[in-house]
Amino acid sequence: MNRRLLSLIRKEFNQIRRDRRLALSLIVPPTLQLLLFGFALNATVDNLRMGVVDLSQTPQSRDLIAAMTQSGAFRLGGRYSSAQEEGNAIARGDLDAGIVIPNRFADDLARGRQVSVQILLNAMNANTAAIAQGYSEGVLQNWNQGLPRGGVNASFAASDLAPVARTGRVLMHPAFLFNPGLVTSWFIVTGTFGVLLMLNGSLISSAAMIKEREAGTVEQLLMTPAGTGEIVTAKIAPLVVLLCVTIAVATAMIRIVFHVPFRGSFALVLLGALLCVLSGIGIGTFIATFTKSAQQAQLMSFFVNPPLASLSGALTPVEAMPHWMQPFTVVNPIMHFGVITRVVLLKGGGIDAVWRNLAALAVFTAVLLSLSVMRFRKQLG
């Protein structure tokens, strides 16, 4: 290899070797992010505090209440004497949900008349409300199912609602594929992986590119016989090597701490990770060409990273975004990497499932890297 390039690379490594902060920032923030995101970000909805207003006070009403509060989705939050009181408790934040059973409950059931119970939900958090709604209806459905065929249902059958009563009932049997335990951290952690690589990649690359300009050694460097292409390559190569450390750390955590299954070929994920890292470096270099100091670059990254991270489906699904926003995620490398990781690791997909995403990643990487390197070279020269 060209002696100049070697000298340049050796210099970069020597500088990196002494930069303790850099070494730490490759390991500590990613680890923290994965741990915190994986454990703390949990959309699970269970053990909601449910208040009870039982105006019926019959064995049937108590049975229904027991079914609700022992379902695991809800737990008994307190007994109240009126819907108004219960509503206030929800407003105060003492309860997450409430049930109101009318006093005609048992009578209507015995007479074969449909009776409705009110379920009050705090809908501030739409997701919680939707899931809670699903739970409560599921519990009800099961409870309806469990009503003995004789007795109540027999009366049903004998009523005037004959034609309808004669049809059967549908019972949904859900089977959860790929994640039977419904572990929420798997989704989060596989998404965070890409965010990590991108974020850290862009941060350390913009810092590296700017360092020379800040220290003022750029001129000296430009007066050496080294070409700008060599200078840029020497700067990028060590970064890629370093970020492989981050990839390794993240992979270890995902596997060991979060027990994410590795069903498909990890090589595909690795390829995606490398491309992601290179995209991150491209973005970081691009930002560096617009700014004059390290702190400016960091501030600029606040304009770039939040949109990238949030429009990526990393933490919240792309399908949940407004429909007009969803197409924009196609240009987000993190989105593609998230898909690759999830499809390959969780679902065991192969190249036929993810080649489109890999191709998109490759295109972005190539475009980002060449644009930013071109700009950087122009600035240097």
Add this chain to the structure above:
Amino acid sequence: MRRIFAQVRKELTQIARDRLALVLALALPLGLMLLLGNSIALTVTGVPIVVQDLDDSPASRNFIDAFRESVTFLVIPWTTALPPERAFESTKARAALIVPQHYGRDMARGLTTPVQLLVDASDANTAKLVQGYAGEIAANYQPAAAPVKAEIRLWFNPGRESKKFYGPGIFVLGISMFPPLLAALAMSKEGEQKTILQVYVSSISATEFLLGKIFAFLLIALAEWCLSMILLVTYFGLHLAGDPTPLLAATVLYAFCVASFGTLLGAAIPNQAASIQAVALGGFLLVFLLSGLIFPVSNIPPQLRWISGLVWGRYYIEIVRDALLQGGGWPAMWFNVVMIAVIGAVFYLLAWKKMRRMQLSV
């Protein structure tokens, strides 16, 4: 007192001349609110679902129509030749409905008919939503058949608009991130560029110096608050639900708290780039993750949940949501206001301890 005022004036003059800082403090939070407030949501609609009708009877088609007509699902075609799981791998669908062969016959006989629902659970939350949606459709498909029917009443956000929940969250995130960022930058710049030496020589006390800086950024936080509030009311369609005084009191205290946070970090780390990272790491991670911004605090495992009790953003976000959606007022929120004041005082004391000697610390 005069010195504090002079400090405030100097800081504001400097910020006013720094265009990048101004955009960061005022425009970016609004942009983020719009962007994130819209994009962050957990509730999917139009979930692509694949249907395999092994019965192909009028009854089964009827049943499947219920799914077609729902807004929560989007039925997509799939050949019966391939197993539905393949649709999951290529992420074409998230669920598969398999109507069994004797569906029509069993339904006519009045039997309870099982229908299989395969759900892609790689996203556990969406999987549960899907389960709920499907169950709802099945339950409402034959409303008269159910003895007990649930009448769902949604309080405080009847339209179930995600952005009403996340909007305030991003609002708080903006105030928690950018004013302390600027405060940390201003403080560490003094150390880095050694202008702090003149401050030291002037024998100004640490209290006066710190309060001057903190008040300057408190004002900036309040400015950002006003602009963001306007956005919350106009675009996000939120409005005050009840007594606004807890919100106002808490806002001033919170502005003090975040300004102190930034100043503390800037004093501890006299390197501009590093202090930005610290604020980003600390402020963002903590406030974003552990304050219930997006994911409820109650979901955080107990081992970590106690940290949430220390995060200032968590208390303020509850106050904001309460003021705009719930309307609980002082009885509900007094503790939060107190906690914000306490945490702010702690940050200030730590900063004071660092700067107390007003000397180079070598």
Add this chain to the structure above:
Amino acid sequence: MSAIAVDALTKRYGAVEAVRGIGFDVQPGEIFGLIGPDGAGKTSTFQILAGVMEASGGKVEIFGSPARDARSTTGYLTQSFSLYPDLTVAENIRYIGDLRRVTPHDIDDRAHRYLSMFDMDRFTERLAGRLSGGMKQKLSLACALVAQPKVLLLDEPTTGVDPVSRREFWDTLAHLAIEGLTIMVATPYLDEAERCHRVALMHLGEIREMGTPAELRGKLGAKRLEVHTDKLGDAEEILLRRSSEGQEIVDVQRFGDRLDVIAPDPDRGRKVVEEALGSQGLKSDVFRVDQPTLENTFVATLRNIDRGKSAEPPAYPGKHPHRDLAGQVAIGARELTKKFGAFTAVKDVNIEVKYGEIYGLLGANGAGKTTTIKMLCGLLGPTTGSMELAGEKGSLRSREVRERIGYMSQKFSLYDDLSIDENLDFFAGVYGVPPEEREEKKKWVLAFSGLEGKQDLITGSLPGGWKQRVAFGASILHEPSVLFLDEPTSGVDPLARRAFWRMINKLADMGTAILVTTHYLEEAEQCNRLGFMVAGELVAEGTPQGVKSKRGGHLLEFLVDQPQRAADLLREKGDRWRVSLFGDRLHVITDDDVETGKKKTSERLQSAGIQIREAYEEPYSLEDVFIVVVEKARQQGKFAKED
């Protein structure tokens, strides 16, 4: 009571002892100078005196109170000026005044007073970041004075500032001292040190010498012989050798275009000089016998200190001289112009440097020197004009050209986070120094810098002057045929500076073309040719001798008992620029012939009660020429004062 009382002061940074027990007293109204190279411990001392840093041991008192408590009576000018670049001049003063609890009324008053004293009241609304170096310095001084301190601490306030501003600054200081202000100042310029009442010489954390300038000069116990000869470099070497052989010559120092020979007995010394030089076929002319200057004392002291250590650094292991290129143009520029938008930084500059020549580019900060150099070495493209570099006319940035060029930029040449060894390895590798030569060359750089055995030190931990030495060595590892040096000696002690210039001369002897800028004008005398830049234009050019003789008029030097008062008096009547103080000597430029001029000036001085000890004609120094050139350019309206 002393204004400043320091007793057994020590300061340690971890394992490093920066100040090792110094003690001195400064009386009220005194100007006390602290001189010494980078790393001597001056800044630490100032910071402790200003009360912004704890001492590790010892006592520091300002008017009887500990320094920490006396901060309200102290004004402190730091090396980096401590100004807020994004605040205006007025806002900066206002803020500092508020911090110091000066009433708004007083702030306005004093700001107005000082700004008009410094001729800056037109610039109250300009951002401090957009001021020139000289103006920033004055603004810092105004900020320090707004609180009416009793003690003023100035840490190298004139570094890098042009000679005109420097002299004006010291005039201001002298006036302030007369008004009763106690001033302690550090400076790298020994002529400024001569204007202090007393001076202390610091080296490696200790005070080596202290006393009035006269006392210090007398300590050598010798006289100074000014020797002029044509081959100064050779003469210096011959006489240095001779000085170690006998007692008649104590030291030989090159200064400008002459040699200062220190001899206890001037007559015997003179004889020895003539004999030693004559035996080598060199003509010599002992121009004058005089007191030694402070610079002489300093250099001699340093040489004594170093005498225990290694002698002359080993010879430069140069294996590829360029003597065959002699006579050809190495660096050429014709009608070089550079515009940044509407602002013309460089206008119609013509320069030609041949191989084997040393060309000095002089000018104040902001005159366009750095822009010109950047264009000449290919870093910046010109707006118009043609250039030639190392034989290449078109693409100056080609690899072949860069392989033959050496470059030492102002202040930033080495990587602070690498060790010295790693830095040298890098430059050797990237410039393609043959592997077999590398070890020898690296060793030479370490010896030249006085850092043998310390190659694993992190470069960032070195004081500035030492970094310069290593950077210089790094820039010549590959034996370039063209060398660009941008202020290579700033912050370096006088002894090492001479070593630098000996090296520069040797390189020129070997055929290298050298373009150098410097603020030490006596160094510029060693150049073959010079160019003065003012406001982007080359206003004077030629050999040092030629430039000086072109000035016309005569320079008269007066030794008087009240130099400052004399200067003020003479300035009232005539052109300001004709009168200046160099050290404690009065320089007057007159257009009359020598005798008439002497008589007229002496009369005016004596009628004001000023005693004249000596008056004679002195050949122009480059600094005098510089001042004249700048003034003339101003008068021709080339640029507004301090714009």
